Amino acid sequence: MNNLDFLMAGVGGQGTILASNILAEVGLQLGYDVKKAEVHGMAQRGGEVDSHVRWGSKVYSPLVEENNVDYLVGFEMLEAARFPQYLKEGAVSLVNDYRINPPLVNLGKAQYPSKKEIESLLLSRADKVIWVEGTGIAKELGNPAMVGVVMLGALSNLVGGDKEAWLEVIGQMVPPKFVDLNKEAFLEGRKVTG
């Protein structure tokens, strides 16, 4: 059984934590030992949120280690750009093609890095950077908050596991009213990497 380390990075309110809960649960269903760690910072909305998920035959630390992450899932471009040092060589980065300005950028006091700069920074470790129109796809389906499930869809092709296993966990973990829509979002995400 391969060990797989995931790092998910986003902005508060984007649903990073729900997505990492689903990812952890899928790992458990697939028979892995699983641990997950996250910090919800001080603000309810708008701060950085990162979540560590580890699948393995035996996992000790809930925190991933620098140089060891297999998949970096960025829910927001700049958030992804904070973690290249966590990637192992040959890792894959999946990044939502979406930008939320930090306050200093809004105030014109700092620059938001360009997509190209972010990509080349991640490529200093990663083999591939896959851009996903996550928020775009989710918005089109009617709710930008489903971006997490879209990203999971894109990720699921790469890490394997039966599609049905993923769908089942999603069915259990999203609010009952939104199950069908979320499943659809997941399948749309799959098409990106499929």
Added chain:
Amino acid sequence: MKKLMTGNEAFAYGAYLAGVRVGAAYPGTPSSEIMDNFSRYPGVFAEWSPNEKVSLDVAIGAAYAGTRAMSSMKHVGLNVASDSLFYAVYTGVKGGLVIICADDPHMHSSQNEQDNRNYAKFAKCPMLEPSDSEEAKQFVGIALDLSEKFETPVIVRSVTRLSHSSTPVEHSDATPPPPPEEPPLYERNAQRYVMVPANARRRHPIVEDRLKKIAEYAETMPINFIEPGDDQLGIISAGVNYHYAKEVFPNATFLKLGMVYPLPEKLIREFADRVKTIVIVEELDPFLEEQLKLMGIEARGKDIFPMLGEFSPTLVRNCAVKAGLIPTPEAPPEIKTDLERPIRPPMLCPGCGHRALFHVLRENGVLVTGDIGCYTLGAAPPLAAMHTTGCMGASIGVAHGIDKGNVKDDVVAVLGDSTFLHSGIHPLIDVLYNQGTSTTIISDNSATAMTGFQEHPGTGKTIKKDETALVDPEKLVRGIGFEKVDVCDPYDIDQMEKILKDHLQSDMPSVIIARHPCVLNAKEKHTPPEVDPELCINCGICLDIGCSPLIQEEEHVRVDALLCNGCGLCVKVCPQEAIIEK
């Protein structure tokens, strides 16, 4: 069946399984979800207390009555509850009493990173430290057994990385033992429970003797154990740090301590005899290291690992390499980049009522002594309208002191509704009693928002969302004796400003209740306004309210409709009337 649970969910589950029937807590990151989860189990009583001291007293009372009880809090909560902890150690308890206390190394959301293991030693109270959710579940039961066996409260220590990490837990259909059929009679024993000096003097030797006995018992507790490996290196660790150390030193011999106070000295000596070098992996203070050194056992620890901040496998590995404990691992070349990646500091939500209040305070140049809650973010630029923040409830006393210190500035204290009921009432009494003239603003959003929207006595709902008596802050402060009291919605910024000015000019001690529900909790949302590009002169004045949907572009400002809450504050502050309500 294995189920993923956070440490906090597991604490609650463990408490339920172990037959805890009374739980009391005041929320505080990273501990809040313990009581929330516990309250959902059948057959238990759970409450949000107004503060941690009250919560501990409630749990102590239940334990005196012979019922298993739990109080949970964040690390600084134990500062508030410490007076009660100390007496409860002296009186001891009848039913098991467990205090679950969560430290926050790195201060992810705290004002300090005190190491609460020191309380175990200080208060002479045993302390357990689980390392994952399965242990969190089990250790609550073990703590309660220990508590009843030795008639003492027991602290179970958590940290952010345990409370908020999810790991698999064995989950079954097991149910707790049934409650007694007949309610037992309370055992009246004043000598034991009335801590006047004469009685307390009799209790102190019992406390000292008890600690010795628990230390002996610790030698036999399976939660303290040696994991044989290569005896060249012996690692001593506890809690989540144990797992980081397992990643970094997979072959070493380990002593894993489930109980960090008092320590099993014989077991430690046995371990010391066996291994060549002892290295202690512990976050924050050299708590274990000092005890080992007092035993005369040579050990390394803080010469290798830092005393500040939070550990991680990365940090433990880097320190271990530097100290020559492990060879340098093969790693990809370090990433060198000077790419600017602006930070994303925590901010008030779009639409937050606190923002309107701070806008008015800043516009009036007032000195603001602050407190702890979402509204502390009023200190962040560009609002930058709060000038002190220490601990919960400090704002009012500090403002009164500044007032008596006679500065030129107008000073007001700002605190939230939950904070007011936690520890704002007594300082307010002080202002009145000691002839202060300061103004206190209760920024009342009808929730304990910062820690996850918990109910409190001012919301009129219990932890289970049942209707209950509502403690109205206005009636309360009038009842104390304040005569100058006004209530205002801060979104009415003209009215808010008028009231503020009136209170500042007045020599009477006064209170303003600035009331606007937390929009996130109330799920309040309106249509976002739009900027008319013809009217906007790009002056940037609206940006000073620090609301993230407002974006300055080349020609004019834009409102990001996806992030905007439609509260309309920017509409009010734009001098060009260029932001148009839709």
